[in-house]
Amino acid sequence: MHTRALLSILLFLPLPFTTALTTLPAFPGAEGFGRNAIGGRHGTVYTVTNLNDSGAGSLRDAVSQPDRIVVFAVGGLIQITDRIVVSKRVSILGQTAPADSGGVTVYGNGWSFSGADDVVVRYIRIRMGKSGTSGKDAITIASGSNMIFDHLSVSWGRDETFSISGSSPSPSNITIQNSIIAQGLQTHSCGGLIQTALGSGISLLRNLYIDNKTRNPKVKGTNEFVNNVVYNWGGGGAYIAGDSEAVSEVNVVGNYFVKGPDSSVDAFTRGNANFRGFVSGNWVDGDKDGSLNGKELPVNNASYGGMAVQGSRFAYPGVAREMSAGEAVTYVGSYAGASLSRDQVDRRLVEELKSLGTMGELISDENASPMAGPGVIAQGTKAVDSDGDGIPDEVETKMGWDAGRNDAMEDKDGNGYVNVEDWANSLVPGTY
Numbered sequence: 001m002h003t004r005a006l007l008s009i010l011l012f013l014p015l016p017f018t019t020a021l022t023t024l025p026a027f028p029g030a031e032g033f034g035r036n037a038i039g040g041r042h043g044t045v046y047t048v049t050n051l052n053d054s055g056a057g058s059l060r061d062a063v064s065q066p067d068r069i070v071v072f073a074v075g076g077l078i079q080i081t082d083r084i085v086v087s088k089r090v091s092i093l094g095q096t097a098p099a100d101s102g103g104v105t106v107y108g109n110g111w112s113f114s115g116a117d118d119v120v121v122r123y124i125r126i127r128m129g130k131s132g133t134s135g136k137d138a139i140t141i142a143s144g145s146n147m148i149f150d151h152l153s154v155s156w157g158r159d160e161t162f163s164i165s166g167s168s169p170s171p172s173n174i175t176i177q178n179s180i181i182a183q184g185l186q187t188h189s190c191g192g193l194i195q196t197a198l199g200s201g202i203s204l205l206r207n208l209y210i211d212n213k214t215r216n217p218k219v220k221g222t223n224e225f226v227n228n229v230v231y232n233w234g235g236g237g238a239y240i241a242g243d244s245e246a247v248s249e250v251n252v253v254g255n256y257f258v259k260g261p262d263s264s265v266d267a268f269t270r271g272n273a274n275f276r277g278f279v280s281g282n283w284v285d286g287d288k289d290g291s292l293n294g295k296e297l298p299v300n301n302a303s304y305g306g307m308a309v310q311g312s313r314f315a316y317p318g319v320a321r322e323m324s325a326g327e328a329v330t331y332v333g334s335y336a337g338a339s340l341s342r343d344q345v346d347r348r349l350v351e352e353l354k355s356l357g358t359m360g361e362l363i364s365d366e367n368a369s370p371m372a373g374p375g376v377i378a379q380g381t382k383a384v385d386s387d388g389d390g391i392p393d394e395v396e397t398k399m400g401w402d403a404g405r406n407d408a409m410e411d412k413d414g415n416g417y418v419n420v421e422d423w424a425n426s427l428v429p430g431t432y
């Protein structure tokens, strides 16, 4: 159809229909406030071809310019010295690393997505570590909107591990889903601040917060916390309810809090009358006895750390299939993080979760036992890509695309995703 004809039809359509046309999920299974991020869909493909910290073909170079879909011709450990700063409208699709690789781990410092509007990041491990910049997070988002982080494994922050916090203006429309947020390094050891202004929505869905002393997470603003598992929080607390004079409005639904060796304090702390929470189906297993045998928290202000419990749910995006807290433990144990291939770190973390109370520790040095650093990640075999468009020839032939011409950014099947996105989406589950 000609663009002008299409436009004239659109002009006469009722509003909800035109909205539907412009709100393609970032990928099948994208949920929450950040679900409509477009990433680099209107830009070009950049293929990461080496594990160098910088220069042509490196990940740092890939994310340094806006409007890119970043795919990986190699997997492995990318050791970085300086922090990585991501530009606007970038998609980082870690699942495109060769199938016989161990996926992609970035180790040595943290990342900033501040101001990086419209990013999509999937299936990658971001491990900061003690040589990273003092006082910085593994992931920082101080501003920006429309971002989605899916199946990330994030660990070893020196300040926070995954932090979304800022006020001028506040970060908004952001989702972290199906991810592991682990082991903020001592002495700070924080899962993360998730602090926005009221009206700037953040969704935290089906994540595992594990082995952080405190802030698992600490929440302010507009937030939904659904089907997460928090394991082995330390003395600072698990879900910290704002502790703020400003108003927060949150849904906290279907989460499981499982105490581990470092857990002493209650799952919810530091709420007050300004922190309005709709709460439902949250369970706590506090006996550290190796089996999942907790109890559902009674719905009252006191059980929820003094927050003001609300009678009705806030109208936030939510999830397509809400699980019980018990189902969330099973799901997160099997699929959270860069689960296409779990590295030694994630295997250890999930083993701790599955010990249901007996294993787990807060750490100050990722190279010491038991973590023993990020390990060795297989690079895999580079696929043949004759036209250099980022999509292997074998895939192009199978999908009916042209292996002799750069057609990665075309949308051959007209489903709204460009070819390179269709390929990336086909490599991982689109539902859960």
Ligand SMILES: *[C@@H]1O[C@H](CO)[C@@H](O)[C@H](O)[C@H]1NC(C)=O
Pocket (backbone or CB within 6 Å): 050, 052, 054, 055, 056, 057
């Ligand atoms: C990547 O780093 C290696 C080792 O330092 C170097 O030999 C190579 O030229 C670099 N590649 C590029 C594209 O800069």
Ligand SMILES: *[C@@H]1O[C@H](CO)[C@@H](O)[C@H](O)[C@H]1NC(C)=O
Pocket (backbone or CB within 6 Å): 145, 146, 172, 173
């Ligand atoms: C956030 O998303 C809502 C709903 O789609 C939209 O109205 C609002 O403009 C978005 N905010 C920003 C800063 O993009």
Ligand SMILES: *[C@@H]1O[C@H](CO)[C@@H](O)[C@H](O)[C@H]1NC(C)=O
Pocket (backbone or CB within 6 Å): 272, 273, 300, 301, 307, 308, 309
């Ligand atoms: C919960 O807190 C809210 C706001 O402070 C208050 O209106 C309500 O009465 C409290 N409910 C209970 C059961 O204490």
Ligand SMILES: CC(=O)N[C@H]1CO[C@H](CO)[C@@H](O)[C@@H]1O
Pocket (backbone or CB within 6 Å): 213, 234, 235, 236, 262, 361, 362
């Ligand atoms: C504040 C707090 O809870 N600190 C503790 C965190 O966990 C480590 C290791 O278990 C303890 O040494 C800290 O005292």
